[in-house]
Amino acid sequence: MEAIYGVTLEALAEITSKQSALRTQFGEPQGDAHWQNWLAARGLDPHTYAMAYNAWYERFQADPTGQLQAKFHMQLQQASMQANFGDVRDMSQDVEEGLTLDKYAQVAVALSRKSKDLDAVVREFGLSGPDQWHRANEAWTKKMAADATFKLSVQYGQLYQKHAGPAFQEEMQNKVAETLAAANRPRDYVDEPGEQLTPESCLRKMKSSSRKERWRAARDYAHMADLGNVPDKAAAIATVTPILLEMIENHDDQTTNDAESATRSLWDLGNRSDDFRGAIQRCLNRTREKLQSLEAAFAPIQNQAIPERIFLQSKIRDHRSLVSTMTEYANENWNSRPAFEDYQGSSVPATRHGAMAAPARSSGGPPKWIAIPIVLAVAGSVFFATRTHGIGQSPLLNTSPSATATATATATTPPTTANAASAAPSNSAPAAKASPPTKAKTPATTPAKKH
Numbered sequence: 001m002e003a004i005y006g007v008t009l010e011a012l013a014e015i016t017s018k019q020s021a022l023r024t025q026f027g028e029p030q031g032d033a034h035w036q037n038w039l040a041a042r043g044l045d046p047h048t049y050a051m052a053y054n055a056w057y058e059r060f061q062a063d064p065t066g067q068l069q070a071k072f073h074m075q076l077q078q079a080s081m082q083a084n085f086g087d088v089r090d091m092s093q094d095v096e097e098g099l100t101l102d103k104y105a106q107v108a109v110a111l112s113r114k115s116k117d118l119d120a121v122v123r124e125f126g127l128s129g130p131d132q133w134h135r136a137n138e139a140w141t142k143k144m145a146a147d148a149t150f151k152l153s154v155q156y157g158q159l160y161q162k163h164a165g166p167a168f169q170e171e172m173q174n175k176v177a178e179t180l181a182a183a184n185r186p187r188d189y190v191d192e193p194g195e196q197l198t199p200e201s202c203l204r205k206m207k208s209s210s211r212k213e214r215w216r217a218a219r220d221y222a223h224m225a226d227l228g229n230v231p232d233k234a235a236a237i238a239t240v241t242p243i244l245l246e247m248i249e250n251h252d253d254q255t256t257n258d259a260e261s262a263t264r265s266l267w268d269l270g271n272r273s274d275d276f277r278g279a280i281q282r283c284l285n286r287t288r289e290k291l292q293s294l295e296a297a298f299a300p301i302q303n304q305a306i307p308e309r310i311f312l313q314s315k316i317r318d319h320r321s322l323v324s325t326m327t328e329y330a331n332e333n334w335n336s337r338p339a340f341e342d343y344q345g346s347s348v349p350a351t352r353h354g355a356m357a358a359p360a361r362s363s364g365g366p367p368k369w370i371a372i373p374i375v376l377a378v379a380g381s382v383f384f385a386t387r388t389h390g391i392g393q394s395p396l397l398n399t400s401p402s403a404t405a406t407a408t409a410t411a412t413t414p415p416t417t418a419n420a421a422s423a424a425p426s427n428s429a430p431a432a433k434a435s436p437p438t439k440a441k442t443p444a445t446t447p448a449k450k451h
Contacts, residue, residue: 007049007052009056009068009071009075012052012053012056013076013078013079015044017076018035018038020083021084022035024084024313025309025313026302060072060180063181065181066179066181069180069184070176070177073176073180074172074176081158083305085151085155087304087306088151088307096136097136097139099136099140101155102159103125105159105160105163107127109164110125112164118130144156148311149307151306199236202220206218206221215255215258218240218247219261221236222240222268222269223265225240237271244265245276247259248283249283253315256319256322257318259283259326260322263325263326263329267329277334281330283322284326287319288323298312298316
């Protein structure tokens with residue numbers, strides 16, 4: 001079996017998946033320590049792994065068919081499914097409207113292949129007729145939609161692949177390869193630039209009813225104000241401050257990064273007000289309480305290969321990072337710069353250039369929801385097509401090739417340097433390919449920071 005630096009393609013998938021699984025199970029620092037021990041038992045180390053990945057990635061890029069990279073992602077998906085769904089109970093005999101999940105998958109496969117009418121197919125599998133099939137199809141679809149952990153969708157996908165046979169697996173791999181090959185092909189065009197970011201556009205978007213748009217514009221506008229790239233800096237700070245405080249006060253599980261960003265921006269803008277300090281303390285109290293609940297929920301399932309572990313560990317990372325950041329700012333010297341008494345004229349302190357730097361941003365581990373694409377690798381190409389297979393379409397192949405490739409290719413992202421134990425993986429890579437390590441180097445001693 002072909003190997004590069006002693007690492008075969010199958011081993012590359014196993015190693016990459018193992019690192020993600022251990023980080024999910026134990027958290028980043030402890031998980032990386034377990035991973036290094038696991039590598040050492042196999043005669044490898046993080047540096048060798050990164051070197052091997054670099055070389056394999058060059059092979060992927062040199063393959064005009066995309067088949068080699070597609071094969072890697074299919075193997076990576078299988079390893080990730082086992083790591084995160086291996087302990088999920090067997091649901092194949094669960095029943096909805098008189099139809100087990102296993103039989104439901106069999107009928108779906110048959111409907112995708114046979115030219116017979118619906119009535120003939122469903123009666124062949126012992127159903128009373130099309131009405132029972134439509135009821136069962138609707139019931140199973142609703143049940144999958146209600147399953148936020150994708151356990152049911154993944155098991156359905158596995159059953160579908162089992163009954164569809166090897167040809168179906170080959171067809172899936174070919175679709176992934178086709179998309180990867182297109183993505184790796186040299187481009188002869190330049191993307192058109194988007195809307196130019198200006199103070200005026202930010203001010204307009206800061207009035208949006210969409211919280212996401214409003215908060216994003218506030219972050220950009222605060223940065224402009226900090227650099228002095230606004231017509232009236234004092235007025236700009238007065239305008240953006242209430243939205244930044246809103247980001248701290250009203251963050252949720254998906255917007256912890258926004259709370260941290262807003263805190264840094266207000267500090268850099270010289271805000272030392274009681275409102276700001278109170279917002280930090282309230283945010284810190286809420287986050288500590290939430291973190292305690294998350295850690296209590298995670299403890300009993302830490303060693304179980306079930307998808308809840310992914311979701312909880314990701315939330316724990318984000319909330320630990322937020323607690324760390326808020327604690328650092330709460331403990332800073334709030335008299336270190338002129339008081340932020342109002343937002344007019346000379347009372348606005350200088351920007352951070354030449355002044356005291358903001359507290360260092362602590363590492364929160366891998367980016368938000370780094371492991372979720374593992375769940376979606378099968379679920380995304382299974383569930384969201386089940387709505388149509390009442391008319392004879394495959395609930396897997398009904399998904400577009402690009403969607404399938406995106407889900408498969410992003411199952412787990414490799415490290416960015418040879419320090420595979422400490423470099424946080426990224427889920428911001430292009431959808432059709434994973435980001436390779438950029439250069440082998442001496443392992444660092446600190447984990448990568450979350451951005």
